[in-house]
Amino acid sequence: NIKIIDYILNIKSEVTHYLNMNFYNLTTIALHDWKMYSEMRSLAYEKYSIKLLDNFLPMGSLDQGLDVLQIMRNIHIFVSRFSYNMNIQQFIEYRSTNSSKHINTIKIQSIAASIRQHGLGVCNTTVNYTYQFLIQKFHVFREFLHDDYISAYLSREFRWYKKHRNETEINNMYPYERASKFVKDIRKLGINENGKSFLDLFRILITEIGNALGYVRMVRSASMYYCSE
Template identity: 55%
Template sequence: MLSADLINPLSHLVETNLRLQTHLHLQLPPTDPVQCPPPHSCGKLFPVLLNRTYVNIKQEIEHYLSSTFYNLTTVVLHDWKTYGEMRRLASLQYGLNIIDSSLPMQTLEQGLDVLEIMRNINVFVGKYLYNLNNQVFVEEWSHNKHLNTINISHIANSIRTHGIGIMNTTVNFTYQFLQNKFYIFSQFMFDELIKSRLLKDIRFFADNKTDLNQMYPFERAEKFNFGIRKLGLNQNNLSYLDLFRKLITQIGNAMGYVRLIRSGGRRCLADATCFIPDLKAVNDFTEVLENAELPELPKIAADCLRNDIKNLVDNFEEATEYFKLLVNVFAPVFRDPRNLHLRNFYIIVPPLTINFIEHSLTCKERLNKKNREGAAFTDDGFAMGLAYIIELLEQSSQLNSLRWFESVKAKILQERMKLKTQRSNASKDDEKLQQTLSLTEKRVNTLDNEFQLLYYNISSARIFFQS
């Protein structure tokens, strides 16, 4: 009777109150204060003598909560943090001493570790796809039924494990990786066949600016993309432009990873400083310690605490601008007069974007097929890489002068007008022609959406590198 009518209902009531307070950020509806009264400390619940046996209600509630939190954490491992907060709340509000589950915390939601990525960054940027808006990397292909993802919380957990110093080491490894990739980039741009074709396109655009209405023609970019396949294909049926596009994507993925590291570091520091009431008042704490007459041991402990807090606050407020560093370190080489062949890069952007759109559409179509090898729904590394290289070469104005995305809009509008004319001239009884026109319209709309998405991604990525 004691268990059924008092201890169990009381235990459930305490658990419910803890859950409601822990999940207050979810904006839960108000609770009934009669059915669920506000919490009171259980510290005054002394053992009761019943039938020559002492019953300790406080211990019974502690046992119930300890076993419940442990069992539920083992079922859903990533909830360890929530139950940790509830355990702390129970101690503060109820005076309950709940046993720590002692389950591992660091590796449960960590995903791929920062050290592992850092050591194999060349493999990582090739195997994972970057999403610019959500700041997440998704595995390109896996033999399992699930794909691994890397997001800010995974990186923050890794930094918490290894320390803030791992961030600078990661950027150093990224710098070495970019050095190798830029060497291949330079070789491609120096190739005689590529260089002559780009110079020809620059001359053509300069001579026909007025006739073209200052817009680089879509047909010429398409011809470039198609014509480069005649130079040869590799064993995977990829052209030189496909390989160049993949190279830029990998450079962009590396930059996306640096951005993720910075965001993860900020998250880690924000979590570490969340209990400091005022970050700007840390100096006041120093003054209090200096004026206080403390014994030797507490003084040493207080100095350690002060140094730790100061380190956290300094890192939090003076976050390193890694993008600016990586631009400044490579810009002198890219803008060197000896590397004049790199100045032609902006004119290859239109065929590169067409190549990327074709690749993106192929990947997205494979999502609906049974064999999903090579399928992908996001690949924003290309936009990041393109924006980074444009900034290194200081070619923003040259790229803008092509008015490339306006040319794409004009081409799509032309296709729609042509489709409208065909539809008005076609007979309504001709089902095959109507189906063909519907498929063509669907293809034009898809192309328009993909180009718009790429334009927005490139515009967003260019903001990161603006000096």
């Protein structure tokens, strides 16, 4: 403490108040700088024993993308609107909502930002939600393959391929002509109101299963990325 005339100045209290005020104000202006101020807060405590208040602002940025909890609660919508790029580990929205001019992208850094905000416990919850979703999808997958009509067509093509695969013209490759005919035969079984056949719906089902598995893989990579920071 320093006494100036009749006024006692507590330097530590003044510095603490100044830092609390500025860290809060600057973080609200630029949320993407939250990590720098958090490190400065820790440094002030370690070096000078100045214990600063928590500003209770979200530890993230405005451009972190969709939140991992939001995706988890709407996993069925997510897998149908996003496509997964395995090479660059990124989801890209190909069907925007409400005729929006913008599309969402989800990267490992985006999920890591959500994990930083909610904690690592959200990873187990996400995996459990996705597991329950996959159980339903694999049930539909199995029902499709065990359908009598589909099974009959597949068995017919399998018998034909097994008989002719060693011929010179076939050379262990399933001919495009028969594949095209198979698609047309499946289409004769019926189409839905959107003009999609059972095979088209099955293809969409496989894509959604792959997207769900890719999302779990990205959550795992994001958790490792978060722990490495």
